[in-house]
Amino acid sequence: MTAIESIAPLTQTLRPFPIIADRVLKLVKEEDVDFQELTQLISTDPMLTSLILGLANSPIYGTINRRIDSLHRAILILGRDHVVEAVMVHIMRSVKDSIQESWPDGDIYFWQHNIAVGIVTRLLTTNLHLPYVQQSLVVGLLHDIGKLLLLNFKPQAYLQILEQVEKFKTPLHVLEKEYFGFSHAEAGYAACEKWNLPTEFAETISAHHDPPDSDINSLANLVRNANLIVKIAGIGKGGDPYVSTKNLAQLPHARLRWSTMQQIIMSLSDVVNELTSMIFGSSLVVHTRVMRPLQQMPKTPVFVSIIDKDEQLLVRYILTSMGYSTRADFQENKSTIRDKDAIGIIVTDYPDQFPRGVQMIINYQEWRTEQGEQPDNSLNVASLRNWLYKQLLLEAIPAAA
Ligand SMILES: [Fe+2]
Ligand SMILES: [Fe+2]
Numbered sequence: 001m002t003a004i005e006s007i008a009p010l011t012q013t014l015r016p017f018p019i020i021a022d023r024v025l026k027l028v029k030e031e032d033v034d035f036q037e038l039t040q041l042i043s044t045d046p047m048l049t050s051l052i053l054g055l056a057n058s059p060i061y062g063t064i065n066r067r068i069d070s071l072h073r074a075i076l077i078l079g080r081d082h083v084v085e086a087v088m089v090h091i092m093r094s095v096k097d098s099i100q101e102s103w104p105d106g107d108i109y110f111w112q113h114n115i116a117v118g119i120v121t122r123l124l125t126t127n128l129h130l131p132y133v134q135q136s137l138v139v140g141l142l143h144d145i146g147k148l149l150l151l152n153f154k155p156q157a158y159l160q161i162l163e164q165v166e167k168f169k170t171p172l173h174v175l176e177k178e179y180f181g182f183s184h185a186e187a188g189y190a191a192c193e194k195w196n197l198p199t200e201f202a203e204t205i206s207a208h209h210d211p212p213d214s215d216i217n218s219l220a221n222l223v224r225n226a227n228l229i230v231k232i233a234g235i236g237k238g239g240d241p242y243v244s245t246k247n248l249a250q251l252p253h254a255r256l257r258w259s260t261m262q263q264i265i266m267s268l269s270d271v272v273n274e275l276t277s278m279i280f281g282s283s284l285v286v287h288t289r290v291m292r293p294l295q296q297m298p299k300t301p302v303f304v305s306i307i308d309k310d311e312q313l314l315v316r317y318i319l320t321s322m323g324y325s326t327r328a329d330f331q332e333n334k335s336t337i338r339d340k341d342a343i344g345i346i347v348t349d350y351p352d353q354f355p356r357g358v359q360m361i362i363n364y365q366e367w368r369t370e371q372g373e374q375p376d377n378s379l380n381v382a383s384l385r386n387w388l389y390k391q392l393l394l395e396a397i398p399a400a401a
Pocket of ligand 1: 143144184185208209
């Protein structure tokens with residue numbers, strides 16, 4: 001049996017598209033969309049109606065200043081592309097209901113990871129003015145759907161595989177391939193085929209753990225990039241804390257200004273919480289872990305002085321998600337900070353270069369050496385995040401004298 005044949009039983013329990021979704025998607029495909037008819041059709045489904053009203057009033061879609069209460073107006077404001085997105089989100093709810101097994105620690109964490117990847121894929125798309133308006137949120141939302149299929153197919157084995165990720169310091173998709181002969185990315189392809197989603201969706205999802213494409217702006221690169229950012233920002237739990245630092249410069253974020261990336265990372269947890277409650281109901285939402293003691297402290301800018309440019313960027317993104325403003329240092333093998341006495345906090349490979357006057361020196365090499373060499377230059381960003389948090393917490397709450 002080939003790997004593809006052995007995937008087939010995985011999708012058997014997946015529900016087909018809800019009928020309403022199928023009808024809406026057919027209607028919006030027509031060249032001249034009849035918005036009156038579309039409103040009438042959508043109004044027959046209260047869940048979809050409230051979702052569309054929620055989206056029309058959400059900052060995710062930007063420019064709205066006043067409350068929209070009419071479905072027709074909400075549809076006109078969202079337009080064809082966003083109505084398609086709303087329908088896909090609606091479908092996701094039914095996908096969620098057709099999976100019996102629970103994600104370790106709670107399903108909501110799994111969905112938060114996927115929702116966050118959907119949002120970041122969309123934000124990268126809009127900020128880079130790329131033509132994937134209809135696809136980006138949906139592909140991000142569904143990118144790890146294969147994990148749920150694998151969990152549903154062989155729950156015990158899959159839970160064990162999830163536990164092995166950190167134990168063997170090996171990315172999840174590699175372990176899946178060893179056990180099943182295919183990974184969740186390929187299982188996701190099979191799910192897209194079952195739902196007759198466009199081939200572009202299926203191909204993007206099946207390639208999301210491959211190395212970056214040479215076309216920096218490909219949809220697959222956007223999803224890879226979003227997956228990376230969401231892991232770094234510590235939102236939700238996708239079961240795999242490893243990110244590859246190989247070829248980072250080939251991902252779309254490399255084309256965006258620092259301030260734009262900072263904005264995306266800092267606003268992420270609020271937007272994710274909002275969309276999660278829209279999809280699953282607010283009672284289910286677990287607000288992303290806020291690092292409270294740090295968030296309440298006044299923020300000293302942090303200098304990040306790490307020789308490896310990719311790791312320097314990872315550390316800056318993590319600190320940004322904790323609410324710190326950061327400055328990059330260390331170019332051409334030397335520190336660029338002139339007045340070293342004036343620095344507050346520094347994360348560095350070279351703690352000896354800085355005088356005692358510095359408020360706090362975090363020796364990055366301590367963490368890095370403990371990690372050892374990883375295949376594919378992959379680093380456990382959850383571990384790095386927790387380690388940095390502990391170091392900063394020591395500074396934020398000094399021990400009583
Ligand atoms: Fe994945
Ligand atoms: Fe993921």
